[in-house]
Amino acid sequence: MGREKKIKEKKIPQAAIIRLPIYLRYLNELAQEGINVISSNELAELAGSNGPQLRKDLSYLGEFGTRGVGYDVERLAHYISSFMGLNKEQSVAIIGAGKLGTALCRYKGFAEKGFKICVIFDDDPNKIGKNIDDLLIEDIKNLEKELKEKNVEICIMAVPASQAQNIADKLVLYGINAILNFAPISLKVPENVVTRQIDLSVELQILSFFKVLAQ
Template structure:
């Protein structure tokens, strides 16, 4: 693999291509061109080729890509050849929705535990997944070889939860709380702000009026 800096937008698109290829594969489609991928996901053929070129040569000129092979290579690039064990902190509405989100398991993310400090929730299960007190984070993370923690608690608790997850041994954190948090340099962190998606829509609505 080249050591080029890969734009995050490329990673996001690879993820989208892979979903589309999975769907095609299920429907029995075996070969596809960059133009057809672009049409399927709303992009340009040049963008598709450029995104893939970061990672080597795929497909055959004039023939296209083998759907299943290309998808397997993208899945490998994205680090999804192995399953990942994930814990979710917060068993409120958002945490519950994430625990039951089918899109995670489809992509190889296996939620193994939910943590919450509400004694009325501890001991219950969400779609079969047990809810533990946060005090057991380190034990569960080690036992289940968890590498990713998802934060779905109210903003004031987000930093404390992040510290606990890092201490417990996770390597990456996905933060849904609308609060900037900090983690050590060797921990991967991604903040999800759900309002950003609405702002892209309103920006586009504004542009289209001009």
């Protein structure tokens, strides 16, 4: 049975999906420390979750534990990776070579997780042709050509809000169907395109609200 079919049939809750990468992160750390087996309670504690939640989440993928013992760290990590399509390197483009785009471009964490930043774009003639470490800043006019050539699968948008929808439309037109958007705007995209939004100010606003309650 294909992965997609299985997912659609079993209907794994979205809330469970977005916790899987967190579990995976700690499983990989445990593996590096040479730990072979871990209980749901221990792993959940690391991941900021709880035992029953974690067991439920994993139960949607299948049966991976051993009763009375726990989960085989490597086996589980491997399965989550392949389930989420993370067992191969993926090419990522960054749109916008401003401060944020540049910082993201240099972020080491992406490569560690198999995301290769293979091209960065800008429309500023002063930036185009310059380097960010080893990477040349490309003219956004060459967007289509570069995306195709470099086989880009995911785009990160770090552009001003005023340009974001326009650029997103182009990305969609050129066949991109996964966008991580840092511009403070709700992108409108077709159903077959997925976006995730990181709005830095919104995060502070949410904190601002909850911190008063938590007191």
